[in-house]
Each structure stands twice: as C-alpha cells, then as structure tokens.
Amino acid sequence: MRAAKPISASVQSAVSDLLAELHDKSGCEKIGLARESFAVTLCEVATKYLPASATHADARSFLLALRIEELALAQACAAGNNSAWELFLTRYREKLYQSALRIAREDSSARDLADSLYAELYGTTTRDGERVSKLASFTGRGSLEGWLRTVLAQEFVNRYRRTKRLVSLDEESEEGAQFAAPQPEPVPSADSRLESATDAALAALDSEDRMVLAAYYLDGRTLAEIARMLGVHESTISRKVDKLAKSLRKKILAGLVQQGMARRQAEEALEVDVRDLQVDIRRSLAQDSPAAAFSEKTVEAKTRAGPAVRQ
Amino acid sequence: MQSVPKIVVKRLQSPAADPHPDADLLTAFAERSLGAPERDLMIQHLARCGDCREVVSRSIPPQVESLPLPDTNWFKVNWFHGSALRWATVAATVALIASIGILHGRRQRPRELAVNVFEGKQSTLTPAPSSQPSPQIAVPPTRIQKEAAAVPPALAGRKSARPQATISQPHANSAVAASGSLVAAPRQIPGPSQQVAVVAGSSQTVEVQAENAQIVTQSAAPSQIPSQIQDQSIQNEPSAQLPALYDRVGKAKPALVQAAPALAPAPSLHTNLPLTKGLATIRWTISASGALQRSIDGGRTWLDVNIATDDSTRDRAAKTQMSTVEVEVTSAAQSEVQPQPQSEEKTQAKFKNNQKQSAQVAPVIFRALSLSSNADEVWAGGSSGALYHTLDGGNSWTRILPSATGINLTGDILSIQFSDPRTGAVIVTTSAPEVWTTPDDGQTWHKQP
Numbered sequence: 001m002r003a004a005k006p007i008s009a010s011v012q013s014a015v016s017d018l019l020a021e022l023h024d025k026s027g028c029e030k031i032g033l034a035r036e037s038f039a040v041t042l043c044e045v046a047t048k049y050l051p052a053s054a055t056h057a058d059a060r061s062f063l064l065a066l067r068i069e070e071l072a073l074a075q076a077c078a079a080g081n082n083s084a085w086e087l088f089l090t091r092y093r094e095k096l097y098q099s100a101l102r103i104a105r106e107d108s109s110a111r112d113l114a115d116s117l118y119a120e121l122y123g124t125t126t127r128d129g130e131r132v133s134k135l136a137s138f139t140g141r142g143s144l145e146g147w148l149r150t151v152l153a154q155e156f157v158n159r160y161r162r163t164k165r166l167v168s169l170d171e172e173s174e175e176g177a178q179f180a181a182p183q184p185e186p187v188p189s190a191d192s193r194l195e196s197a198t199d200a201a202l203a204a205l206d207s208e209d210r211m212v213l214a215a216y217y218l219d220g221r222t223l224a225e226i227a228r229m230l231g232v233h234e235s236t237i238s239r240k241v242d243k244l245a246k247s248l249r250k251k252i253l254a255g256l257v258q259q260g261m262a263r264r265q266a267e268e269a270l271e272v273d274v275r276d277l278q279v280d281i282r283r284s285l286a287q288d289s290p291a292a293a294f295s296e297k298t299v300e301a302k303t304r305a306g307p308a309v310r311q
Numbered sequence: 312m313q314s315v316p317k318i319v320v321k322r323l324q325s326p327a328a329d330p331h332p333d334a335d336l337l338t339a340f341a342e343r344s345l346g347a348p349e350r351d352l353m354i355q356h357l358a359r360c361g362d363c364r365e366v367v368s369r370s371i372p373p374q375v376e377s378l379p380l381p382d383t384n385w386f387k388v389n390w391f392h393g394s395a396l397r398w399a400t401v402a403a404t405v406a407l408i409a410s411i412g413i414l415h416g417r418r419q420r421p422r423e424l425a426v427n428v429f430e431g432k433q434s435t436l437t438p439a440p441s442s443q444p445s446p447q448i449a450v451p452p453t454r455i456q457k458e459a460a461a462v463p464p465a466l467a468g469r470k471s472a473r474p475q476a477t478i479s480q481p482h483a484n485s486a487v488a489a490s491g492s493l494v495a496a497p498r499q500i501p502g503p504s505q506q507v508a509v510v511a512g513s514s515q516t517v518e519v520q521a522e523n524a525q526i527v528t529q530s531a532a533p534s535q536i537p538s539q540i541q542d543q544s545i546q547n548e549p550s551a552q553l554p555a556l557y558d559r560v561g562k563a564k565p566a567l568v569q570a571a572p573a574l575a576p577a578p579s580l581h582t583n584l585p586l587t588k589g590l591a592t593i594r595w596t597i598s599a600s601g602a603l604q605r606s607i608d609g610g611r612t613w614l615d616v617n618i619a620t621d622d623s624t625r626d627r628a629a630k631t632q633m634s635t636v637e638v639e640v641t642s643a644a645q646s647e648v649q650p651q652p653q654s655e656e657k658t659q660a661k662f663k664n665n666q667k668q669s670a671q672v673a674p675v676i677f678r679a680l681s682l683s684s685n686a687d688e689v690w691a692g693g694s695s696g697a698l699y700h701t702l703d704g705g706n707s708w709t710r711i712l713p714s715a716t717g718i719n720l721t722g723d724i725l726s727i728q729f730s731d732p733r734t735g736a737v738i739v740t741t742s743a744p745e746v747w748t749t750p751d752d753g754q755t756w757h758k759q760p
Binding site for chain 1: 316
C-alpha cells in the first residue's frame with residue numbers, strides 16, 4: 001500500500017513520543033481504531049514524506065501538522081468500521097456532490113463522477129479477498145474535504161483526457177475520409193536556432209514563472225484562476241505575465257542574435273510564429289498530452305509524433 | 312495582455328519528468344500547508360505538468376480567496392510623473408466637488424456666513440438685479456450687509472479657537488512659499504496609500520481655490536479676513552487633518568460659487584429634473600391632503616404634481632405639459648445663488664402662469680394611485696370622478712372620463728387596479744359604488760353591473 005521505505009529511528013521515536021497526545025486528539029476510540037494500528041499509520045505517513053535525514057524535531061513538527069482526526073477517520077473507514085463510515089457520510093456526502101458539481105460544471109457528469117468515487121472510497125475492488133478503500137491512501141497532509149476534491153478533479157481530468165482522445169480520433173478519421181484537405185502548410189520556421197534560443201530562455205525561468213506562463217498561455221487559465229492557485233492577488237499575476245512575455249521575447253531575440261542571426265531576421269522569425277497563436281494552443285494541447293493515469297503515479301515516456309498542429 | 316511567440320507556447324509543452332505528486336500533496340498545496348521545500352518541488356512539477364495544473368485549478372477550495380497581498384510595485388510609482396499626477400488631479404477634483412456637495416447639504420452657520428460674505432461683496436461690486444426676486448431667493452440686502460459686518464469677529468474667534476491652524480505654520484505669509492510647500496507635501500506622506508494621496512491632492516486644489524477666495528474677499532471685508540484665509544491657505548502640511556481640510560473647502564467655496572454663475576447657465580429649480588430622472592426610478596405617492604406627489608430622487612424630496620389638463624376636451628390628445636411647483640427643495644445652492652435676471656424673469660413668468668392655472672381648476676383630492684411595474688404608466692384618481700393617466704412617467708397627463716352607453720362614471724374614485732399590466736386592463740372602483748373596467752388602457756370602458 002505505501003512506499004516500502006524503512007522506518008527511520010527518528011520517526012519511530014517521534015511517533016512513540018506523540019502517540020498518546022495524537023491518539024487523544026484523533027478520537028480513535030469513538031470510531032474503533034486501535035492505538036497500535038494508528039501508530040503504524042503515523043509511521044508510514046511520516047516515512048513517506050520525510051527525507052531519510054529528517055531529525056526527531058522534524059518528525060515531531062511534521063506529525064503535529066497532520067490532520068489527525070481526519071486521518072483517523074479515513075483509516076477507520078478504510079478498515080471497514082461502520083460507525084466511522086456513517087460519520088464520514090454525514091460529514092462529506094453532501095460536500096462530495098457539491099464539489100463534483102463545481103469540478104464537472106454539469107449535473108449528470110458530476111453525479112457520475114461522485115458515484116464512481118463513492119465506489120472507490122467504499123472499496124469495491126478487492127485484493128486477496130479484502131476490500132480496498134481509496135481512503136486508505138489519505139495521509140492527512142491536507143484536509144479530507146480538500147483531498148476528496150483533488151481526487152475528484154484527478155478523476156475528472158483522467159476522464160476528460162480519455163474522451164478527448166476519442167473525440168480527436170473521430171475527428172481525424174472524419175476529416176481524413178470526408179475532407180481530403182490539402183496538406184496544411186508546413187509550420188513556418190521550425191528553425192533549430194529559434195527552438196534552442198527559446199529553450200534557453202525558458203530554462204532560465206524560475207519554476208513559478210514558468211508555471212504562470214504555462215497556465216496562462218498553454219492552459220488558457222484566467223489571471224484570477226492562476227492567482228487563486230498561487231494564493232496571490234490577480235494584479236500580481238497580471239503584471240508578472242506581462243513582464244515575463246516581454247522579457248522572454250527580448251531574451252529569445254538576444255539568443256538568436258548571438259547565434260548569428262541578424263536582428264531583423266530574428267524579429268521576423270518570432271513574428272511569423274505569433275500568428276494564429278490563439279487558435280493553436282488548445283488544439284495542440286488536446287492532442288499532444290497523453291492521458292496519464294494518476295493512480296498509477298507513473299509517467300509514461302511521452303513520445304510526441306511530430307507537431308500535431310493542424311491549421 | 313502581451314502575446315508570446317508561438318514557439319514559446321510550443322516549447323512550454325515539455326512533458327513532466329517526475330511522477331505526479333499524490334492527491335495529499337496536491338491538496339496541501341492548494342490549501343497552502345506545504346513547507347517551502349515541498350512547495351518548491353510542487354511548483355517545479357506544476358510548471359511542466361498540465362494535468363496537475365488542471366487538477367489544482369479545479370480543486371481549489373471555493374472559500375480560499377486570493378489574498379490581497381500588498382502590492383510591492385506600488386511603492387515604486389512616481390507620483391509626480393505623467394499619469395499618476397493627472398489621476399491625482401482628477402481624484403482631487405472629484406473629492407472637492409463631493410465635499411462641496413456635502414457642505415451644501417448641511418445648513419451650517421459658519422458656511423452660511425461665508426457665503427453671505429461673498430454675497431454681500433457681490434452686491435457691492437455689481438448692481439443687484441432690479442427685477443423682482445423669486446420667493447425662495449429673497450434675501451433682503453440689509454440682512455446681507457448685517458451679516459457681512461458680523462463676519463470678522465466670528466472668523467477671528469474661530470482663529471483663536473483653533474490655534475493649531477496658525478501655530479503649525481512654519482512659512483511666512485507669502486503665497487509662493489505656500490505653493491512651494493505644496494509640491495513638497497505629498498513626498499512627506501509617511502505611509503503611502505491611495506487615500507492619503509487623494510487627500511494631499513485635494514489639498515492642492517483647495518489651496519488654489521482658497522487663494523481665489525482671498526482675492527475676492529479682500530476688497531469688501533476688513534483686513535482680518537484676508538490674513539485669516541491666507542493663514543489657512545498656506546497651511547498645506549501633510550499632517551493637515553481632514554476637518555481642517557473641510558474647513559478650508561468651506562472657505563474656498565465662495566470662490567467657486569462666484570465662478571459658477573459665469574460658467575454655467577443660471578441655476579433653475581427644474582434643471583436637475585432630467586438629470587436625475589435616469590438615475591432613480593420615479594416614486595409616487597398621495598399626500599395626506601390628497602395631492603399627487605412624485606419623487607425622482609428615491610423619496611428624499613417630493614414634488615407636488617399639478618395635473619393641469621383642459622377639462623372641456625375629453626379626448627386623449629389634450630395633453631398639457633406637467634408643471635411642477637417647487638415645494639421643498641432644500642438645496643442651498645439653488646436658494647442662495649442669484650440666478651441671472653433673464654432666466655429669473657422666465658421662472659417668474661412660469662411660476663405665475665402655473666398659479667393662474669391652478670387657480671382656475673378646482674383642486675382634485677386624489678385618493679387612488681396605481682403604477683405599472685416600470686412606473687412609467689400611472690393611473691391616478693380622486694374626488695368627483697377625476698381620473699388621470701400618463702404613459703411617460705408623469706410628464707404628460709390625460710384626463711380620462713370613463714363612459715359606456717351614455718352612462719358616465721360617478722362618485723369618487725376609491726381604487727385603481729391593473730388587472731393585466733401587459734394589455735393595460737384596469738379596474739376602477741368608485742364610491743357610488745361602481746366598478747369600471749377597461750381592457751385597453753382606457754380606450755373603451757365597461758361598467759360592471
């Protein structure tokens with residue numbers, strides 16, 4: 001179930017230190033979770049997230065920051081305790097549907113989404129004759145409610161990718177059969193110099209800046225959405241995007257000039273590319289990104305069969 | 312927003328190299344409970360993984376609002392460059408107008424004195440209009456002069472009552488020094504915030520006006536007044552408190568008021584009617600004495616509506632302009648500023664005309680009122696079968712005399728009801744008792760048995 005990392009001594013000592021306190025706080029008794037199994041859970045969680053070099057103090061503060069009560073509830077539910085499950089339902093049933101509705105933005109698919117998550121939470125899949133609940137993977141790093149939202153969103157994105165792939169395949173065959181369209185013009189200037197200059201400029205970016213750029217230009221998120229993701233004000237993001245776009249442009253131009261391109265030529269190479277930017281993004285995004293199954297937590301080697309940009 | 316070259320977007324689509332973070336970490340990130348190292352790792356992943364960005368964006372809790380972090384670039388704005396200064400001027404002007412409006416609203420004695428000083432002065436400079444003054448403008452010249460004479464002690468008294476106005480003044484009385492301190496003033500503002508900037512900006516404008524006031528009052532008033540005003544106008548320290556500012560606005564006002572008659576057309580009591588009409592919906596009521604009243608400012612002031620229609624013609628075409636008689640408008644500006652003689656005569660003429668009309672028509676005592684949902688269509692009814700109808704919010708009224716097969720409506724109208732607002736069907740009940748209905752906005756009538 002969890003990563004098989006050896007439990008370090010500092011984690012173990014911290015857990016045994018805090019077990020009494022955390023056990024009281026978690027309300028384990030009410031939901032029938034034994035103290036020993038709770039200790040095992042705590043050790044596993046701490047081992048999963050803490051680096052091997054973590055000290056006793058690190059482990060302590062980590063454990064104290066966990067959502068202990070919600071962690072205990074999730075564990076008890078996963079273990080099949082009925083009173084825990086009832087408590088879970090009273091607390092989260094309504095919220096689950098509401099969150100699904102907000103994520104899917106459409107009633108029927110929201111119900112579908114929430115129902116399938118219910119099944120996973122209850123544990124319809126079995127392993128060695130034992131019910132396996134998705135709740136067992138909750139570790140209390142964030143709130144249980146937030147975790148449910150995230151799991152819903154992951155499931156939604158997975159499905160969206162799947163249907164998107166189907167749709168785009170359909171489109172492809174349709175287009176191929178009915179509209180034997182002339183080959184799209186070759187994408188202008190697949191100039192290796194332009195690519196390397198762009199890559200260099202992007203590589204020089206801060207991760208957060210890169211994330212903001214990708215979210216805005218690639219995903220088409222609004223400034224407000226990005227601001228909410230990062231917990232800053234919208235105007236901050238607005239200024240940042242503006243500044244980044246300008247400086248990127250400058251850097252790419254400088255890189256091109258450095259590679260021996262004339263200034264004017266470099267500008268033209270960039271300008272050609274700016275055209276029909278808006279049309280392209282979503283389409284190429286939809287086709288390029290393979291569906292990665294979150295549950296497997298693996299990333300397939302993403303091979304891209306050339307630029308899938310259709311004009 | 313800037314666009315970026317397409318190549319940038321293309322190269323941003325690099326696949327994430329590391330495994331996706333689990334739902335717990337994504338949740339903790341969305342709830343901002345990750346430690347710095349973990350958050351950095353997460354952002355590194357999010358920078359390259361569109362799927363995880365999507366998940367985070369969709370699972371942001373609804374109640375986590377974006378935090379209004381202090382805007383760090385704000386401090387770098389140079390307030391004395393280009394647009395910033397322009398906007399400050401605009402803001403200052405707005406603030407000045409607003410504060411003058413507020414001061415007009417309150418009838419305070421000090422302000423009245425200040426205005427009367429101005430008026431007294433004006434009467435000495437320019438000959439007073441010889442035409443007869445309108446009722447609400449009548450301020451006997453003797454009173455003006457008396458009050459003007461009473462001003463210097465009052466102002467002097469105020470000077471001593473508020474000593475910080477003069478004590479905190481480090482500059483000499485020269486106006487040049489004053490304007491010098493003005494330019495420097497906003498730079499000394501301790502904590503930059505927009506409100507402070509506006510206050511500082513408005514004090515700038517106020518200062519200019521106050522100098523005008525000084526010039527205006529110099530010739531008329533004794534020597535204490537100029538020095539007093541000068542004292543206050545020079546005081547432009549950023550520490551100036553808001554009351555002091557308002558005080559100076561109050562003093563500066565005469566200068567503005569004096570400028571107003573020259574620039575704007577003479578104020579007339581009716582000029583604000585079309586202006587405010589679009590802003591608030593018209594409200595209607597019937598006063599205790601049976602007069603139909605309407606309010607165009609959401610119920611603060613009510614004006615009698617005099618439905619003066621020609622009773623002899625019975626068709627709907629007989630529409631006369633609704634005339635309003637000012638009853639209780641309390642705007643100080645309107646009553647204290649003398650209108651130009653020409654328009655005043657016009658107002659007088661109109662006023663008399665209205666009086667003549669209303670003298671001929673016996674006053675209708677209204678008892679029933681009914682409005683359509685947009686308040687444009689109004690029915691009003693009252694004593695001895697008086698029934699009026701308007702389709703344009705009361706600007707023009709039509710007297711309706713319901714009759715069917717030779718029978719006329721009798722009695723006082725007690726109630727009017729829209730039975731179907733879409734078609735204009737109305738039910739009228741009278742004291743006779745009779746019930747009259749119209750299916751078509753009063754074109755045809757039926758008397759119910």
